[in-house]
Amino acid sequence: MQKNLVHYGKHLVAIFKSVAYAYRSEEFHRNFTALQVLKPTAHRHLFDVGEHRWARSKCLVRPSSFMTSNAAESLNSHLLWARCLPICSLLECYRSIVEKWFDERHVSVIGISHQLTEKTALKLQVAVETGCHLIVCGTTTHMFTVEQENKSYVVDLQNLTCECKEFELDGIPCRHVCAAIRRVGLQVTDFVAKYFHQSSLMGTYLPHIRIVPHTLFDRPISWDGK
Ligand SMILES: [Zn+2]
Structure with a gap:
């Protein structure tokens, strides 16, 4: 756009x-x-x-602030050479490359030593650091008012909302939520949406991409198209 x-x-x-x-x-x-x-x-x-x-x-669904490339376009750019192949061979090319990508990402996820994905951890760290100086007021265990630059933001830790809307739309605690969480002595990582956790990422790349059965290929397939 x-x-x-x-x-x-x-x-x-x-x-x-x-x-x-x-x-x-x-x-x-x-x-x-x-x-x-x-x-x-x-x-x-x-x-x-x-x-x-x-x-x-x-947005009608919860969006993410992380830009991802279009998977269909990535596949097409990798397999331009394979478009002339018979349909079964073409399908096997697609299957093979998706399997290769899944394997690479699965290996990279295993290497993550912390609980959250890398970008999420960095974003959360910034929110924690900028939120640690904010003033928090509240008499209940889950509703707070957080002051930032002469503005007040209502944080509801029970319904997982903040008036700035960042928490609801991103699924990652904003600075106001981090300040409120600090006030009650909980862990900020427990308030991060599950799909940003390493375990969810790991599960995404676990499924095995099954081979197309009984396929007769016209020629051996290699990654570089030769
Ligand atoms: Zn906020």
């Missing part, structure tokens, strides 16, 4: 990013209105596409 807007200029792209990556609805609407004033045609285009397709705050 961003690349489609490049011809409108850098300033508009910057505003688009502020709209797309906004966590809170108020921030989204404020920046989207600014974009509309600057370039009504771009605003109409983005609106027609559907805000839920490109805006974090409007």
Whole structure:
């Protein structure tokens, strides 16, 4: 989406990013209105596409802040040479490369010494460090108000929400949640969504990619296509 807007200029792209990556609805609407004033045609285009397709705050499922490459495009770029093969041989090429990727990632996950994936651990560390100086108020065991730069954010550790919305959308405690967790003396890693844990990553790459049965290949298959 961003690349489609490049011809409108850098300033508009910057505003688009502020709209797309906004966590809170108020921030989204404020920046989207600014974009509309600057370039009504771009605003109409983005609106027609559907805000839920490109805006974090409007996403219908819980999004992730981590960008991943498109698996289909990765497969195609690796196996351009195999497109001319008969269908069974082509399927075996796809199967083999997915198996190879699974194996590589499984080995790399085994090497992770900590509880969380590397990017998650780094993001959480930043949140813990920036949250350790915030003032936390609250009289219950799970509801707190956290002060940051003259703004107050309500944190609910029971329902796993924070008013800044980062915790709900990312699945990783924001600085306010980290401050509240510190107050009650719990472990921040226990509040990270399960899919960011090393055990989940390990489970993702465990399944065996089964071979296509009884396949007669026209020629031996190698990774470099020779
Ligand atoms: Zn927060």
